[in-house]
Amino acid sequence: MKRIMSRIDGLWLGSLLLWVLPFAVLVPLGLLWLQQHGAMLVWLGSLLLLSGAGFGLQSWLKERQQHQLDEGQTRPDPTWPPVAEGAWARVESLVEQIEPDDWPLDDGTRLGELAQLTLERVASYFHPEVEQPLLELRVPHALLVIERASRDLRESITQNIPFSHRLTIGSLVRVYRWKPFAERLLGMYRAGYWVVNPANALLSEAWGHLRKRGFAMAQQDVYRWLLQEYVRKVGAYAIDLYSGRLLLTDDTPIMRLTQVSREDVERAVSSEVAEAEPLPGEPLRILVLGRSNTGKSSLINLLFGQLRAATDVLPETTRALMPYRLERDGLDLALIFDSPGVERLAYKTLNEAAISADMIIWVSAAHRPDRQSERQTLDAVRTAQAARVDRRPPPLLVVVTYIDRLRPLREWLPPYDLTDSTNLKAMSIQAAVTALATDLEVPIANVIPVCLAEGRLYNVEDTLWTAILDQMDRAQRTRLLRCQDERRREENWNLLRRQLANAGRFLIALPRRMSRNQ
Ligand SMILES: Nc1nc2c(ncn2[C@@H]2O[C@H](COP(=O)(O)OP(=O)(O)OP(=O)(O)O)[C@@H](O)[C@H]2O)c(=O)[nH]1
Ligand SMILES: [Mg+2]
Known part of the structure; x- marks a missing residue:
């Protein structure tokens, strides 16, 4: 205290x-006046x-x-495959541990x-067997994670932090200014140095502006939120x-036919409208799966609205997997x-x-x-699907046919109310x-009774269709992951091809270069 005083001019x-x-x-005088x-x-x-x-209002504002901020929080993507759940739990546990004091924003490398x-x-969740899983990361992909996480974070800041829209333009320019620089230093990424980090520039700048503005919310809270969001976004992209x-490209994976569907479409039987x-x-x-003679082809004909697939009272009418092109409203x-x-399908064909x-x-x-035997086959299919943790298993509907043959045998007076115990x-x-x-161990809501016999058609157009449409969301998610899987394989292959071509060119040019250097 003495030292401070000595420094101030009297x-x-x-x-x-x-x-x-x-x-x-004024204060003591005012009090005196009040007293008198x-x-x-x-x-x-x-x-x-x-x-x-005032205190109440302040707490309310803070809570609001x-x-x-909580609303704006990054959440796990519902289209992720099941394997992602564990990885997200790891990201969240890291988020919980974040203490703003440990991560000062003015320290660039932190x-x-x-x-x-x-x-x-x-990375270590997905590759527990690798000692340094980060090194498995491909360079363009690592850049992509950072670039996308930063871009998202900029949007979250704009949406969730008051006045932040004023600071985004500068930050954005900064991020993009960093990009070419970062690309030039790809080697540093490979070595695991994260100095070249556009998110870093963005966060520091954002935080600097917010701090200057001294706005209503407790700064520590916003800072914590910013750090947590940063981790969540990087985690989500990882x-x-x-x-x-x-994927390195931005196109939607379902916009192009996969190889297997391209072949199937060529073989597919189309309705007149869809033809060509x-x-x-x-x-x-x-x-459509099931034992022989259970009504699979009849069901397809009915869903199709036309007679296409061969049906017969004798079993083994359908001899191979056969695609039909189906186009209907809502689908x-x-x-x-x-x-x-299924008893006639080879295990490999069935699994594929x-x-x-x-x-x-x-x-x-x-x-x-x-x-x-049905249960065994279905279980084998389920096991094969569950083994693909990178995919979502497709939704399963069970269609119960031949309900007209149930007791009392002679009676057939639909519609039937299944809750009617009389x-x-x-x-x-x-x-x-x-x-x-x-x-078959399926939820009862996914079991739909129908009758497919000629002249006794029941429950297909209404109940079964509704059930199919109800499963659309899940089916579309399965399709998305399936397509992404194929695109990724294509992408890997293309990258490898390009790298090999470049290496080839390099080798061809090598003797010439060496002779020039001599
Ligand atoms: N009574 C009655 N007959 C049915 C029902 N569903 C299908 N059928 C009849 O069962 C027979 C076999 O039908 P398909 O559609 O060929 O059966 P599938 O499962 O395709 O048979 P495969 O191709 O041989 O495996 C046909 O004669 C159908 O009319 C039903 O709900 N009730
Ligand atoms: Mg058939």
């Missing part, structure tokens, strides 16, 4: 006091009341702003380290990257696959078909209750549905 201090004095005496007029208590009361109201830490967490969804029109993108692939362009009885399906319709006859036929149908749900 005369300066005196002049300041002279300035302040008239205002400072007997208004002290009123004043004290109002003081308490107004401070209370906090809520706004933010880079935070990004690296996030990437490492995700998950995209490691689960194979981050090329498909604008990847169709949904609906696979994305689809290929629906008729199949021979199931892996590349976006929805599976399993047809089972109500009057044939021996379902052990109607014997309705009860038989309900019992068959419940038994199938248990036998």
